[in-house]
Amino acid sequence: MDFITGFRKKDTHEISDILESGFTGNVKINGMIHTIRDMGEFAFLVLRKREGLIQCVWEEGKINGCVKDLKEGMTVLVEGIVHQEERAPQGFEVLLSDIQILSSPLDGCMMPLPISKWKMKTSLETKLAYRPVSLRNIRERAVFKIQEGIIRGFRDFMFSQQFTEIRTPKIVAGNAEGGANVFKLEYFGKKAFLAQSPQFYKQTMVGVYDRVFEAAPVFRAEKHNTTRHLNEYTSLDFEMGYINGFEDVMVMETEMLRYTFAFLEKAYEKELKILDITLPKVDKIPSVRFDAAKVMVSEKYNRKIRNPYDLEPEEETLIGRYFKEEYDSDFVFVTHYPSKKRPFYAMDDPTDPKFTLSFDLLFKGMEITTGGQRIHDYGEQVKKMEARGMNPEDFTNFLMIHKHGMPPHGGLGIGLERLTMKLLDEQNVRETTLFPRDVSRLEP
Amino acid sequence: MDFITGFRKKDTHEISDILESGFTGNVKINGMIHTIRDMGEFAFLVLRKREGLIQCVWEEGKINGCVKDLKEGMTVLVEGIVHQEERAPQGFEVLLSDIQILSSPLDGCMMPLPISKWKMKTSLETKLAYRPVSLRNIRERAVFKIQEGIIRGFRDFMFSQQFTEIRTPKIVAGNAEGGANVFKLEYFGKKAFLAQSPQFYKQTMVGVYDRVFEAAPVFRAEKHNTTRHLNEYTSLDFEMGYINGFEDVMVMETEMLRYTFAFLEKAYEKELKILDITLPKVDKIPSVRFDAAKVMVSEKYNRKIRNPYDLEPEEETLIGRYFKEEYDSDFVFVTHYPSKKRPFYAMDDPTDPKFTLSFDLLFKGMEITTGGQRIHDYGEQVKKMEARGMNPEDFTNFLMIHKHGMPPHGGLGIGLERLTMKLLDEQNVRETTLFPRDVSRLEP
Numbered sequence: 001m002d003f004i005t006g007f008r009k010k011d012t013h014e015i016s017d018i019l020e021s022g023f024t025g026n027v028k029i030n031g032m033i034h035t036i037r038d039m040g041e042f043a044f045l046v047l048r049k050r051e052g053l054i055q056c057v058w059e060e061g062k063i064n065g066c067v068k069d070l071k072e073g074m075t076v077l078v079e080g081i082v083h084q085e086e087r088a089p090q091g092f093e094v095l096l097s098d099i100q101i102l103s104s105p106l107d108g109c110m111m112p113l114p115i116s117k118w119k120m121k122t123s124l125e126t127k128l129a130y131r132p133v134s135l136r137n138i139r140e141r142a143v144f145k146i147q148e149g150i151i152r153g154f155r156d157f158m159f160s161q162q163f164t165e166i167r168t169p170k171i172v173a174g175n176a177e178g179g180a181n182v183f184k185l186e187y188f189g190k191k192a193f194l195a196q197s198p199q200f201y202k203q204t205m206v207g208v209y210d211r212v213f214e215a216a217p218v219f220r221a222e223k224h225n226t227t228r229h230l231n232e233y234t235s236l237d238f239e240m241g242y243i244n245g246f247e248d249v250m251v252m253e254t255e256m257l258r259y260t261f262a263f264l265e266k267a268y269e270k271e272l273k274i275l276d277i278t279l280p281k282v283d284k285i286p287s288v289r290f291d292a293a294k295v296m297v298s299e300k301y302n303r304k305i306r307n308p309y310d311l312e313p314e315e316e317t318l319i320g321r322y323f324k325e326e327y328d329s330d331f332v333f334v335t336h337y338p339s340k341k342r343p344f345y346a347m348d349d350p351t352d353p354k355f356t357l358s359f360d361l362l363f364k365g366m367e368i369t370t371g372g373q374r375i376h377d378y379g380e381q382v383k384k385m386e387a388r389g390m391n392p393e394d395f396t397n398f399l400m401i402h403k404h405g406m407p408p409h410g411g412l413g414i415g416l417e418r419l420t421m422k423l424l425d426e427q428n429v430r431e432t433t434l435f436p437r438d439v440s441r442l443e444p
Numbered sequence: 445m446d447f448i449t450g451f452r453k454k455d456t457h458e459i460s461d462i463l464e465s466g467f468t469g470n471v472k473i474n475g476m477i478h479t480i481r482d483m484g485e486f487a488f489l490v491l492r493k494r495e496g497l498i499q500c501v502w503e504e505g506k507i508n509g510c511v512k513d514l515k516e517g518m519t520v521l522v523e524g525i526v527h528q529e530e531r532a533p534q535g536f537e538v539l540l541s542d543i544q545i546l547s548s549p550l551d552g553c554m555m556p557l558p559i560s561k562w563k564m565k566t567s568l569e570t571k572l573a574y575r576p577v578s579l580r581n582i583r584e585r586a587v588f589k590i591q592e593g594i595i596r597g598f599r600d601f602m603f604s605q606q607f608t609e610i611r612t613p614k615i616v617a618g619n620a621e622g623g624a625n626v627f628k629l630e631y632f633g634k635k636a637f638l639a640q641s642p643q644f645y646k647q648t649m650v651g652v653y654d655r656v657f658e659a660a661p662v663f664r665a666e667k668h669n670t671t672r673h674l675n676e677y678t679s680l681d682f683e684m685g686y687i688n689g690f691e692d693v694m695v696m697e698t699e700m701l702r703y704t705f706a707f708l709e710k711a712y713e714k715e716l717k718i719l720d721i722t723l724p725k726v727d728k729i730p731s732v733r734f735d736a737a738k739v740m741v742s743e744k745y746n747r748k749i750r751n752p753y754d755l756e757p758e759e760e761t762l763i764g765r766y767f768k769e770e771y772d773s774d775f776v777f778v779t780h781y782p783s784k785k786r787p788f789y790a791m792d793d794p795t796d797p798k799f800t801l802s803f804d805l806l807f808k809g810m811e812i813t814t815g816g817q818r819i820h821d822y823g824e825q826v827k828k829m830e831a832r833g834m835n836p837e838d839f840t841n842f843l844m845i846h847k848h849g850m851p852p853h854g855g856l857g858i859g860l861e862r863l864t865m866k867l868l869d870e871q872n873v874r875e876t877t878l879f880p881r882d883v884s885r886l887e888p
Contacts, residue, residue, distance in 0.1 A: 001731070050654040133848050151611075165595065173887045183630075184630060185627060404555060
């Protein structure tokens, strides 16, 4: 019998003690061998830890053992004296006096990718095939720190606005978004699905907490392999009650983006620098009606409108270009999508029910958000279901909230990986997904 | 074309402006009608918002309209004068001068449950069947605020310890925990599964960021309906590199619990009071070997040891009772579980390979955490797989990390709903799950 009481004094230093706090003198640090440059009489040994890299110097005679016994991928505990050294990439250098091997990679096994290079210059296919290793590259891991920053910024902002965080089920009996892109599941003899969105549940929870959010996986059985679709992605969802219109939702998103980018600038400065990212301005975001946007780009770029009820990806790109050129904005809200293109829970515009009180947010010409006002009235919701040939009895649990009262409400869903992709100017959403799932990719 | 620029000055007050900041005078507030008590000449109207309840007084002649037109579940915008009133349950009262109906529930439809009662005194079955409505009860919603607080405390602590937050796939090709309790899925003609845990991925990410965590859903196709099993639950996972032993993981968990309970005490004081919860002490947590714990309870409670290699639920309860009685501790770490009861990635104790370098954390007699040190050496991992009749070639992606080097590491997974259940002294884990999934429950 023993007691666990809590942290004891650490007997090692962190690399951040040196790089960020400027510690010099005797140190003991652990880390993974990132590179070895053997110069004969001495060798440079670069260690990798979560905070960055630190250069160590192995000098024949000052330390026991042989540098030839070391290899990339080993984890070690080293002792030495750290001092400032302008020529070292990080401005500090550790003169080694002792080294102890904590773990070793498999003997005779080469790294499949040059992860210690600044840019790996490897195809996306190869990077994804060796994801467990390629993520160890300094730039690759900066990508997912930025993504962490976005999700933190989102949550912190939501909490500051009195939203409650919820966790809704991913195994569901019915789906909100409709269509064929649903994963089916055998559930104890019943048919079940993977949730395409938390839509029913987040609306439900508005009746409980007024304002709710969730950042969680959603699943879409999209059969087409494109540069912007994933079969599993992270959706940043929020839903808010007591709105005066769907504009309140767009305002909330604008403020959220502003907060999040400011947070990234402060807390993820290092990673923004590693990836050389300039954050976009979000002091004001243009908002344009769907039908007007189509006309604008048709006229400016001399492009025929083929389908008045849908936006083609190329049109999205052109709308993005238009507002960049005319208003220097990377973002644009497109509002009032046609009713037939929106789900049954979307509120129609009372002044013209062919359109909905809804919006998408485009970022550098790509849709990253879909949102809008929802129907809160029982009769109106049932009527819209019936008009679409749906049976309200299939939605008894969802309709329970309308039956027993709901405030006017609306919300949105943001694709985290797409937002990250556009922020980092990547060309494929798989670049900003830790372990992407697509039609041909189920591993790693 | 328009611009979205950000928040404008609000034209309504929040209930918290009154209840927490003591605002008095003319107010305009919105909310849902929680109860109406019609006294004839006047009526009490209690509004519900996320922050709590506020009592309004409807006095004949001072306001237009008829109180009979109002009903529970309506959302309204009211105007009036707020003043301190000792006899009002919240210490404040609004004398109404105007009321506007924002939305109405379905006509002639009664609330299926007395949600405005302090305690609903309804069976769990009924509460779950009407979950979208029953959650509107003040005590019910406090439960899930506490749960939000736990997850926030967990994350904040992890960030303070330089852990990186990750998002790992829930659709997977193979599973770490083994056994039959896996949900199967058709994935574009391939066989896929729902992740039982993020185990492979969190170990993988230790090679990238040293320390990682995730709070996300996991899926277990458990066929038995018990008071402590769910088929989908939230797992709080962390995994850390450069450990000296699995004790480092237990220390981290102890510190996390301490931080989280302190955070709850500060930020969720209101909800703790609503539910009358006393937080447990976590200044030190006893730690006892699996085999020793079995002997201890066998001797003290005169109970025969039937299976030396497993803990029966009743034994867990008795171990919890033992440490409460002997050491006044609600928590106890049970360490060194038998190897045959732990997954293939668990590190065996070199001094006795029949046991593992692992632990469970029991809270009031129930397992809420499983953790331990993992194998980091390629040869050792392959050998253990082979000894279990597994084919290492089925685990090429996982073994990639061992092949290319991993620090000594370990971690754990905490069942969020179970932790909440024991903290709130509930008897069924469904009480602390928003929308539980079990063998017979796929809705709401």
